[in-house]
Amino acid sequence: MKRGLVVRRAACAVGVAALSGAVVVACSQAEEMKNTASSAVSAGASAASSAASAGASAASSAASAGASAVSSGASAASSAASSVVAGPSTSIDVPGVGTVALDEGTTAAYNKAGGAAALGLPSAQPEKVGDGTVTAFAHGSIYSSPQTGAHLVQGEILRVYLAHGGPQGQLGFPVADETETAGGPNASTGGWISEFQHGTITWLNQGDGTFKETITPK
Known part of the structure; x- marks a missing residue:
């Protein structure tokens, strides 16, 4: 056990x-x-x-x-x-128009007038007219020729100028920029004046606030 x-x-x-x-x-x-x-x-x-x-x-x-x-x-x-290139000439890219090349004289006149702030951008390519060119901007046109240089024409004087043939008409190319005269448009007999090769265009106050053009041949 x-x-x-x-x-x-x-x-x-x-x-x-x-x-x-x-x-x-x-x-x-x-x-x-x-x-x-x-x-x-x-x-x-x-x-x-x-x-x-x-x-x-x-x-x-x-x-x-x-x-x-x-x-x-x-x-x-x-x-x-608005690609403006500084220098003797200027290139401006404009939608719907393309690259607009301005010559030296037109560039100087454009800048003198206030550039894009005053005249706006080009509305077309420069156009050959006789021995010169015209470049249209939103608020005026610059006419350029070897004999006269480049000058701005705008507003009502531009309208009258074109109605009389522009640079190929009786007046020829402008020889100076459009400017105020006789105290400017606010004066009773003042307004604007443009000098051309063969005459002068004025747009003057008639004393009552209405304006009238006058063409004076040289």
């Missing part, structure tokens, strides 16, 4: 040892699985953070590129509206 009891106790001890070993193995495997899961979660979080950072960087770069493109476009549009 004692021998049998010893054997059973020994068997029981072996079983307990085996069970303890199994528990230890199971706990070790569980810890390893836990560590693996934790590493996977950490790697996933790191990947998500990197992706978010890359996305934010790409969005920032795209926004910066867009802002730069808008700024460049605005600058280009501003230059195209």
